[in-house]
Amino acid sequence: MGQEIKQVSYSPSEKILLLCEKCGSKKLIQGENAARVLQQWMKAELKEKGLKEKLRPVLSSCLGLCPEDRITAGLLNSQGEQARFFVLDLKKNKEGFEEILKVVLEPKND
Numbered sequence: 778m779g780q781e782i783k784q785v786s787y788s789p790s791e792k793i794l795l796l797c798e799k800c801g802s803k804k805l806i807q808g809e810n811a812a813r814v815l816q817q818w819m820k821a822e823l824k825e826k827g828l829k830e831k832l833r834p835v836l837s838s839c840l841g842l843c844p845e846d847r848i849t850a851g852l853l854n855s856q857g858e859q860a861r862f863f864v865l866d867l868k869k870n871k872e873g874f875e876e877i878l879k880v881v882l883e884p885k886n887d
Contacts (some may be wrong), residue, residue, distance in 0.1 A: 788855035790833035794819070794881055795851040798836045804846060804867060811867050812836055812848055818874050832882060852881055 801812025819834040840862070842849040848865045865877055 793853045795837040797849040800848040
């Protein structure tokens with residue numbers, strides 16, 4: 778690789794959850810972008826539960842699925858597993874967010 782690009786040999790977490798900010802802008806929670814609300818909630822919950830190294834929720838631009846009234850999320854795994862995509866039906870309550878967190882932290886079952 779050239780000097781302009783340097784590859785790092787570690788990942789900040791086992792999994793990265795990409796949350797589409799464009800989808801979130803179409804579905805507001807208390808007047809805020811739903812993807813940002815979900816990201817903030819997940820970060821706080823992961824920190825509180827000591828799971829920050831398990832999952833890192835980050836905002837992304839369009840992921841190309843564009844579901845109606847839902848949020849697209851892409852789950853990337855540092856262990857080389859194939860990326861998984863979700864269409865999240867966000868409920869405006871903590872239980873809905875907890876369900877999403879549980880699903881993305883579970884190992885992939887084939």
